[in-house]
Each structure stands twice: as structure tokens, then as C-alpha cells.
Amino acid sequence: MTRQAASTPYPKSPPERPLRADAERNRQRLIAAAQEVFAQRGLDVTLDDVARHAGVGVGTAYRRFANRDELIDAVFESTLQRMIGLAEQALSHEDPWEGLVQMFLATGRHFADDRGLREILLEGTGAKDRSAAARERLTPAVGAVIARAQESGRLRDDITPTDVPLIQLMLGAVTQHSRDVRPELWTRYLTLVLDGLRHDRARPTPLPQHALDQDEFDRAMR
Known part of the structure; x- marks a missing residue:
């Protein structure tokens, strides 16, 4: 044995x-x-x-x-959690308006740096149900940031969560055209947009980037 x-x-x-x-x-x-x-x-x-x-x-x-879609899902899940986290950080800011600004700047940076993220969330490229599900998960957190800023009297009352991705889509178009000419140009237009969103603005906010000159504009449009 x-x-x-x-x-x-x-x-x-x-x-x-x-x-x-x-x-x-x-x-x-x-x-x-x-x-x-x-x-x-x-x-x-x-x-x-x-x-x-x-x-x-x-x-x-x-x-x-x-296949590639499985890999996209694996990558995008962590990215989506990061985006939700940015909205949650904005909610924890002591100043509701500055929290909103922080969210726009942080998410704008992600969209400026990540073409794939723009394509999924803003342009609906790839699986439509993936884009829709992502927006559905993001909307409650973004909506809470907006509601808090409105309750403080700093944000216009007629802004809704669906305005946010469209604003980011506009900024994404600026990024797409100006990446090789002036990568930070999108911050100029975000500042203009934020001034338009404020309910209590006393004077224009200084712009962080100067406008493109004619040569830069021509190169960006090419």
C-alpha cells in the first residue's frame, strides 16, 4: 500500500x-x-x-x-468609471459652481486626449447600445452636479444633463481640428461656454488661450 x-x-x-x-x-x-x-x-x-x-x-x-469589441468593452469600463468618478469629485467640491467647472475641465481633458472616448461617448461610434448604456450610467452623476450648481444660484436654470455631452461634442470638434496647431485651444472655448452658463456673471472671464491667427486657422481647417 x-x-x-x-x-x-x-x-x-x-x-x-x-x-x-x-x-x-x-x-x-x-x-x-x-x-x-x-x-x-x-x-x-x-x-x-x-x-x-x-x-x-x-x-x-x-x-x-x-474580438475587438470584447477588448473595447474591457478598456471602456475602466474609463467610464473614471468619468463617473470625476462627476463625483465635482459633487464633493465645497463650491457648487467650481465643482461644475472642475468637471468640465477634467472631462474636457479626457476627451481632448482620448479619441476613442470621444468616438464612443460623443459620436456614437461602434456599438450603439454601448454608447447608450454609458450615457445612462453617467447621466445621474452629471445631473446631480448640475442640480447642485443651479440650487446655489450660479448656474442657469434652463441647463439640463443632455446639454453637457453636446457641449463636449463642440469642444471635441475644436480639439479634432486644432490638435496639431494648438492642442489647448479647446480651453478658450470652454471658458466662453462657461461664461454663457453662469447665472451670476458680473464680467467676462479672461480667456486662457488667444484666438488662432489666420495662418493657424488655415492650418487647423486643413
Whole structure:
């Protein structure tokens, strides 16, 4: 009996643990690479493109994600949580108006830096249900920021949560045209928009960026 027990093979599960760890590392590497690729190039890339950027084999990419949409969902979930977090930070600001401004600046920065995010949330590129679900999850937090600023008397009473993505869409258009000419130009137009949103503005707010000169304008429009 003792001799038979000694010859019994060990279970195979312990050697599999390093493989699972490797698989998770590759998955996280692909997600991080996808965040960079989507931000720079938008969603019109392939899983092969992401695999090359991550430095892993294409076969590895397809073992972790069945298709590009699965990878987009994995990347976008963390990004969406970050956007909701920005609205929650705005709600915790002691000044309701400054909290609203903080939210516009922070989300505007994300949209300026992340082409894929703009395409999903603002332009509805890709799966329509993904874009709709994202907006549905964001709307309560954004609505709370707006309501708080209105209750303070600082924000116009006729602003609604649906105004926010349209304002960001306008700013996104500025970003798209001016990225290679003046990347921060969108902050000029955000300041103009915020002045228009204020209920209690006594004087115009100084603009953080000067207007494009004619040469810059021509280059931006090209």
C-alpha cells in the first residue's frame, strides 16, 4: 500500500497557476496597449494592431479576447468609471459652481486626449447600445452636479444633463481640428461656454488661450 501511494501522480493543478498568472499579465498588457492605441487612433484599429503595440503575439491576443469589441468593452469600463468618478469629485467640491467647472475641465481633458472616448461617448461610434448604456450610467452623476450648481444660484436654470455631452461634442470638434496647431485651444472655448452658463456673471472671464491667427486657422481647417 505504501509503495502504491508513493507512485500516485501529483495533481496537475499547481503547475497551471503560473500559466494563469501569465495569462492575466498578458490580458492587462493588452488592455493598457489598447488604451493607448484607442486614445491616439480611435476605435478603427484591429486586435492585431493592439497586439503589436502590446508586444504580444496575435494568437495570445485572440486567446484573451475573442474580438475587438470584447477588448473595447474591457478598456471602456475602466474609463467610464473614471468619468463617473470625476462627476463625483465635482459633487464633493465645497463650491457648487467650481465643482461644475472642475468637471468640465477634467472631462474636457479626457476627451481632448482620448479619441476613442470621444468616438464612443460623443459620436456614437461602434456599438450603439454601448454608447447608450454609458450615457445612462453617467447621466445621474452629471445631473446631480448640475442640480447642485443651479440650487446655489450660479448656474442657469434652463441647463439640463443632455446639454453637457453636446457641449463636449463642440469642444471635441475644436480639439479634432486644432490638435496639431494648438492642442489647448479647446480651453478658450470652454471658458466662453462657461461664461454663457453662469447665472451670476458680473464680467467676462479672461480667456486662457488667444484666438488662432489666420495662418493657424488655415492650418487647423486643413
